[in-house]
Amino acid sequence: MTPIPFQQELTVAFQHLDEWNHVNNLEYIKWVLDISEAHWTTKTPAETREKHAWFVLNHNVHYKRQAFLGEELILTTWIETYSKVKSERRVLITRKTDGKTVVEAKTSWCFIDRATKKPSLITTAIIRPYIEFESV
Template sequence: MSKNELPVFKQTFDVQPEHIDDLNHVNNVIYVQWVNDIAVAHWKEVATEHLLDTYNWFLIKHTIEYKSAAVLGDSIHVSTYVGRATNVRYERFVEIRNAKTDELLVKSTSDWCAVDQNGKPQRITDELRRVFEVD
C-alpha cells in the first residue's frame, strides 16, 4: 500500500514560547514529544473503547531527521500514518511541516509494540490491524 492510500491523521498548532531553546528555534526534544503526541492522539482517535481498555503502545525504535527549524509563532502541521505491521510491531511515520510554507521540518520513522495493560507484548491482531486500514 502506498503512502497516498494510507489514512493520514493530522494536527495543527502554533509554536509557543516554551518550545523555544537558546538558539531561538524549537528545541529538538519538543519535536520528539510532538512525534509521541501525534501517535497517541491518532491511536485515541481510531481505537474502540475495547481496544483502548485492552492495549497500550510502547516505542521500541525511533529515528528522527531534522531538516529545518521552526521559530516562535510558526504554525505547524504534524501528520502521521502507519506502515507495515509484523506480529508485534507497527511501523509509524510522522512529518512535521511549516503550515504556511509546507516546508518539511522533521521526519520520523518509529516502531511501536502493542502491549497489554501490564506492559506485556501482544500480537498484532486482525482487530488492531483494522483500526488503521483504509475503508
Template sequence: MQTFEKTITVSKDDLDQLNHVNNVRYVQWVQDIAEAHWLKNAPKTILDNYFWVMLSHNIQYKGEALLGDELTVKTFVSKSEGLTSIRHVEITNNTNDKLIVTSETKWCFMNTATKKPARIPTEVAKLFD
C-alpha cells in the first residue's frame, strides 16, 4: 500500500480560541492531502474525466497541536472497489512524536461528463497500490 505525506508547520491561522489547532483545520488538511495524492498519481486523461466526492468521514482527535508545531500528514488508500474507495489519514505531531489525528473517509468515484458514480477502473485502483 503506497503512502503519501507532507509536512505542515502550524500557523496562527490554524488556531482556535484556545490556541490549539482548530478541528475544522484538521478536516481541511485531510481533504487537502487526499487531493494532493490524487493529483500527484493520476494522469491527465483520468483527471479530465473523473473526480471524487466524499460520502462519509470519520475523524478521531487523539492529541493537540500548537503554534509552531511541525506535523506530518500521511495518507493511504486501503480499499478501492466498485464505486468507492477508503482513504486513511494520520497526522503526527513531530514536535513530540505523537499521533494526534486519524481519519477514514469513504469516497465515491464520479464521471465528470455525467456527474454520476462510475466504477473504479483497475488502472485507477492501481495508482494507490
C-alpha cells in the first residue's frame, strides 16, 4: 500500500503574518485543513462527498522553521494509514527555494455519514483514489 500524494503551492501574504512578521501558527493549521479539503474534493466524486464527510479527532503539528512574507511554500498531503472509520493524514509544508521543512502535521480524522453524523465504514472504493494498492 503506497500513499498517493497531493500538492498545492502558496505564497506567504501579509495577512498570514503575526506580530513577529512570520507566519502565524494558526495559519498553518488552516492550511492543513485547506489542503486536506482540497484533496478530498479533487479526488472524491460529488455523490460520495454529499453522503460523507471527515471530522478532525486531533492535530499534531511540529513547527520546524519559520516562514516569512513572500516565501513560496509547497504543501504536500497524503493518507498515511486508515482503519474501519479513521484515517491518519500527513501534511508536509516545505519552502520552495531550499526544500527545507517548515511544518510537519499529522491529523487523525473520523469518516462520518452526513445524515446520521455517526462514523461510517471506509470502504476500498472510498480510499482507492488516495492509496496505490500492491498487486498480488
